[in-house]
Amino acid sequence: MERKLAETAKTPLSAVDRKILGALQEDGRMTIQAIADRVGLSASPCLRRIRQMEQAGIISGYSASVDQKAVGLPVSVFISIKLERQRAAELDAFSAAIDRWPEVMECYLMTGQFDFLLRVVCADLQAYEQFLRERLTQIAGVASIESSFSLGQVKQSRVLPL
Template identity: 40%
Template sequence: MKQVNLDKLDRRILDVLQQDGRISNQMLAEQVGLSPAACWRRVRTLEEAGVIVGYSARLDPEAMGQGLCVLVNLSLQRHTIDSTAEIEREVSSYPEVLQCFAVTGNADFVLRVVVPDMASYDQFLNEKIFTLRGIAQVNSNFALREIKNTHTLPVSE
């Protein structure tokens, strides 16, 4: 996807929507200094251009009983297109995996996993990760506390 050219009003709209995705169009228009109709058209254009990819509610993992966060480094035995694609497909299907990145460095993939507790993580490893073909090494890093967790992108010029 090519980068979309955004003007100051588009950037302001994006900034406000990232802070409050449930804001009414009327309130959004007031905050950015547009008429409601013009604001709605701009938001619609940003959605159609793929700049805005969706809206969602952020949940507290602890309140949902998912208080253990683990960053898992996976290293592969071999790097083939088929084996890598299979691992990506499998890992993407696991609800415990919130994020998966193909990376360079000491691992091939980094996963962000949330589970209720250590026993659940042990089960996740044994029943899912350790059953993946082609995994050479698994390293787990347990989050002690969350310092920053945002999905807000900087939009200023």
């Protein structure tokens, strides 16, 4: 996997490739013909470029954006985690544990005061308390947990500034 990431980083993107990526980021359900029209290509070369970017790992997948409030998960919690030790084994064990939990939407290995930053979604404070007690505090090697609750979302974008 490391080799594939290294290859991806070296893959140059043309102006047309960037336009294709921009179109797909705005609307992943766009037809090939609509993308081709938008970027000034015919459908076959447009599809070929998309397939090449998929194979290179530049396009990593397609998904639907779901409103978390609309599906009953209105609470977002940002959790800063400090481990007792920052050895590879402890970092890997923590990563493996949280990878199994669907409530964890994002997890970042950090520099600075904390080792990890998580974004967790849940239905309410009781559900968060249950997550905290039954999952997060059960991981060996966690030295501290700090939770910050989101009052509202100011901006969310999945569109990279290409």
